[in-house]
Amino acid sequence: MIVENKLTDNFDRDFPYLRLSITDVCNFSCSYCLPDGYKKGKCNGFMNKNEILRIVRAFAGLGTWKIRLTGGEPTVRPDFINIANDISKITGIKKLAFTTNGYRLYDNAQKYYDAGLRAINISIDSLNANKFKIITGHDRLNEVLDGVNASINAGFETVKINTVLLKGYNDDELDNLIDFVADKPVSLRFIELMRTGDNQDYFQKHHLSSSLVTEKLLGRGWHSIKREDGAGPAVEFKHKDSAGSIGIIAPYSKDFCKGCNRLRISAKGALHLCLFGELGYSLREYIQNDSQIEDLQNKIRELMSFKRSSHFLHDNNSGATPHLASIGG
Ligand code: SAM
Ligand code: SF4
Numbered sequence: 001m002i003v004e005n006k007l008t009d010n011f012d013r014d015f016p017y018l019r020l021s022i023t024d025v026c027n028f029s030c031s032y033c034l035p036d037g038y039k040k041g042k043c044n045g046f047m048n049k050n051e052i053l054r055i056v057r058a059f060a061g062l063g064t065w066k067i068r069l070t071g072g073e074p075t076v077r078p079d080f081i082n083i084a085n086d087i088s089k090i091t092g093i094k095k096l097a098f099t100t101n102g103y104r105l106y107d108n109a110q111k112y113y114d115a116g117l118r119a120i121n122i123s124i125d126s127l128n129a130n131k132f133k134i135i136t137g138h139d140r141l142n143e144v145l146d147g148v149n150a151s152i153n154a155g156f157e158t159v160k161i162n163t164v165l166l167k168g169y170n171d172d173e174l175d176n177l178i179d180f181v182a183d184k185p186v187s188l189r190f191i192e193l194m195r196t197g198d199n200q201d202y203f204q205k206h207h208l209s210s211s212l213v214t215e216k217l218l219g220r221g222w223h224s225i226k227r228e229d230g231a232g233p234a235v236e237f238k239h240k241d242s243a244g245s246i247g248i249i250a251p252y253s254k255d256f257c258k259g260c261n262r263l264r265i266s267a268k269g270a271l272h273l274c275l276f277g278e279l280g281y282s283l284r285e286y287i288q289n290d291s292q293i294e295d296l297q298n299k300i301r302e303l304m305s306f307k308r309s310s311h312f313l314h315d316n317n318s319g320a321t322p323h324l325a326s327i328g329g
Contacts, residue, residue, distance in 0.1 A: 006063035007300065009307040017066045017262040018059050022052060022083060024267050026073040026325050028101045029137035030125075032164060032199050032206070033323050037137070038072065046267040047287070049083050053090070054287040055265055058296040060092035064263075068119075069098040072267065072325045075108070081115045088116025095119060099162065101136065105147025113154040120151050121160045126170050127180060135169060152185065160247070161188040167208040174216055181244025189234050189247035194275075197322040210250040217246060233259065251275075266327050271300065273307040275327065281306075 007015045023046050029037040047055070056067060067087055074080055075098075088096045097119035098112070105122065112120070124144055126132045132141040151159045163170065163177060170177070181188050190213045195203040214235075222237040225245070233256060234247030250256065257274075264272040269287060270280030281303050286296035321327050 005301070007304060009304045013260055014063065015261055015263050016064055017068070018064045019068045019070055019262055019264045020052065020055065021070050021072065021265060021267040021327065022046065022074050022080070023072040023077050024326055025076050026071060026101070027076055027103060028073065031135050032166070032193055032202055034325050038325065047269045049079055049086065051269060051287040052083055053086055054290065054293065054296065055269070055283065056087050056090050056093065058293050058300065060090050061293070062297055062300065065092055065094040067093055067096050069096070073101055073103065074098055075100050075103065081111060084112065084115040084117050097121065099123070102144035102147040103140070106143060106150045109147060109150035109154040113156060118156060119158040120156050121162050122148055122151070123162045125164050125166060127173060127176050131169055135166070148186065159186040161186055162191055163188060164191045164193055165208045165210060165213070166193060166206045168206055171208055171212070174213060178217070178220070178246060181246065182242050184244050187236065187245045187247050189249055191249040192251060194251055194324070196324060199323065210248045213248055222246065227259070264327055271303055272327055273303065275321065275324070280327070
């Protein structure tokens with residue numbers, strides 16, 4: 001599909017990738033994200049399936065070809081599979097991905113694949129069952145690991161593990177985590193802990209620079225490889241003796257925002273130009289019926305002029321995001 005008027009910003013970046021949150025609800029209580037678990041507000045007001053599909057059609061018409069469903073925990077939505085199934089059939093969408101905590105993944109991996117999902121990111125912050133339980137509030141490490149294998153067997157094109165680097169929790173596990181991919185065709189990505197509105201003290205205590213991992217990888221004979229088209233911000237490393245790869249996502253690194261290629265939509269239908277930006281621009285009034293697609297696209301284009309060149313994390317400014325479950329991490 002040739003797209004005229006592709007979505008761009010004032011810094012010549014274009015946006016093939018949309019991270020689409022479909023719920024804020026989560027059944028885990030990760031210590032850096034929702035330490036007290038999800039608290040239901042007065043009115044959830046999450047987008048219904050038709051609203052979600054209108055958003056995707058509008059973005060697909062503006063050149064977006066990769067969609068990642070996220071949350072909260074996207075798979076807790078009862079219509080998760082229906083949503084995936086319908087999005088995967090939208091013209092222009094070439095890759096449908098999702099990020100999950102791995103809950104019930106072992107049972108459902110094949111169903112997710114059959115619904116058209118082709119890329120999966122599974123969060124695992126520790127390979128030690130006790131620490132996994134302390135971090136997530138759930139004694140489910142083995143179940144989630146079974147889910148990783150089930151995803152590989154189901155045929156997912158990409159299986160990635162997200163591991164948030166946490167001083168005092170998993171900094172003594174780096175070698176084990178690197179070895180985890182030795183015989184698995186998966187990419188394990190170390191993500192630097194990000195400061196959000198709700199985790200300031202936690203961040204001070206547990207943030208760990210990813211340079212530690214880079215040094216370890218280089219010392220063990222790993223080398224960095226080129227970024228794929230439409231890929232995220234991870235710097236990827238390979239090793240000749242490892243089936244899998246290791247990625248590093250370092251939002252505090254210089255030039256992290258230079259290659260920004262994604263936008264975010266919250267579960268309530270607000271456009272977020274940056275994970276660490278404003279409160280979000282509501283698109284809700286533009287997704288109430290199918291005839292609004294052009295108005296919606298014009299609105300999205302207009303809002304792009306507000307996208308800034310970079311986040312302001314270096315100034316200790318994490319924007320308006322209380323935690324990543326509220327915007328779709
Ligand atoms: N619930 C799903 C999950 O955990 O995979 C999807 C949503 S979660 C917000 C998406 C990703 O963001 C997870 O890999 C999680 O570990 C990561 N994350 C959440 N809060 C974070 C933070 N403050 N810093 C870095 N990563 C964070
Ligand atoms: Fe839930 Fe994901 Fe946040 Fe953990 S990181 S609390 S699984 S939304």
